[in-house]
Amino acid sequence: MTEALGEASGKVILLGEHAVVYGAPALAAGIERGARARATRCSGASALRLGGRELRAAPAEEDVARAFAALLGALPDVGPVRVEAESDLPPGGGLGSSAALGVAIARSVAALAPAPAAAAVTDAAAAWERVFHGNPSGIDTTAAARGGCFRFTRAHGATSIAPRDDLWLCVGSTGVSSSTRIMVELVARLFERKPTLAATSIAGITALVENAALAIEAGDVVGLGRLMDLNQMLLAGMFVSTEAIEALCKLAREAGALGAKITGAGGGGSVIALLPPPGGGATSNVAADRVLAAWRDAGYSGFVTRV
Numbered sequence: 001m002t003e004a005l006g007e008a009s010g011k012v013i014l015l016g017e018h019a020v021v022y023g024a025p026a027l028a029a030g031i032e033r034g035a036r037a038r039a040t041r042c043s044g045a046s047a048l049r050l051g052g053r054e055l056r057a058a059p060a061e062e063d064v065a066r067a068f069a070a071l072l073g074a075l076p077d078v079g080p081v082r083v084e085a086e087s088d089l090p091p092g093g094g095l096g097s098s099a100a101l102g103v104a105i106a107r108s109v110a111a112l113a114p115a116p117a118a119a120a121v122t123d124a125a126a127a128w129e130r131v132f133h134g135n136p137s138g139i140d141t142t143a144a145a146r147g148g149c150f151r152f153t154r155a156h157g158a159t160s161i162a163p164r165d166d167l168w169l170c171v172g173s174t175g176v177s178s179s180t181r182i183m184v185e186l187v188a189r190l191f192e193r194k195p196t197l198a199a200t201s202i203a204g205i206t207a208l209v210e211n212a213a214l215a216i217e218a219g220d221v222v223g224l225g226r227l228m229d230l231n232q233m234l235l236a237g238m239f240v241s242t243e244a245i246e247a248l249c250k251l252a253r254e255a256g257a258l259g260a261k262i263t264g265a266g267g268g269g270s271v272i273a274l275l276p277p278p279g280g281g282a283t284s285n286v287a288a289d290r291v292l293a294a295w296r297d298a299g300y301s302g303f304v305t306r307v
């Protein structure tokens with residue numbers, strides 16, 4: 001085979017970001033948007049084409065080139081490859097864009113190997129992600145690789161959760177790109193200085209996550225929305241919220257959302273707003289239209305997705 005394709009989904013974190021880095025559970029779900037890659041055998045050095053630029057795999061170069069080199073190093077050797085990759089997730093948007101790219105690229109390259117290399121794909125995507133994130137919990141690459149709705153811990157990985165009904169979410173963008181690595185470091189410094197805050201935040205978020213898993217399985221969207229709001233309060237207490245995030249959450253609640261919070265690292269990026277389900281197997285949701293209109297009127301963009 002001289003050419004192979006790979007794809008992976010973006011994700012939202014329903015509850016539990018940041019605490020998950022410290023071993024607490026989190027709930028995440030794949031979304032329809034994601035990343036795609038095409039790997040082709042070539043002569044010369046391996047290269048990655050991304051966002052209109054072509055980069056050689058080089059350990060000492062900029063982040064993307066280093067990440068590509070680390071990813072290739074974790075896969076079975078398939079010789080030089082040229083990979084073209086694209087994502088329809090905003091970078092730094094809290095939607096797992098870099099993890100989705102890492103998994104899609106690793107899948108496309110691994111598909112050129114003579115034997116299946118699924119385990120190596122996970123390692124390669126993790127190696128890619130470490131370049132951007134420093135200390136990733138692994139929830140982003142797990143979501144990119146498996147999609148669906150799941151509970152995740154660092155120690156035990158993912159366990160599927162079956163929502164009783166579809167969850168309808170609006171995803172809103174602050175328009176500000178943020179670095180997960182910087183936000184994770186910021187929380188680490190805060191937790192070092194304030195160990196009591198660390199312990200209460202992690203314990204509080206753990207309780208919310210466990211209750212939210214039950215609410216999702218029971219189809220209790222009103223309860224789930226309240227738990228998301230409480231999680232947002234704890235995240236704000238960890239200083240990862242911003243004025244734009246709070247504005248997006250408030251606008252969504254006023255327009256009828258059942259709950260709203262950061263998804264991902266915060267400091268910018270995206271929020272999710274949980275919507276009342278339309279019922280009767282409908283394929284559109286008037287509550288989503290109201291939330292998106294409220295965001296648009298205030299100068300923010302967003303889209304609707306179903307889990």
Ligand code: PMV
Nearest residue numbers: 017018094136137180264265
């Ligand atoms: O990559 P983001 O912005 O979706 O954030 C990932 C979630 C964090 O808990 C903040 C970091 C991690 O590695 O779990």
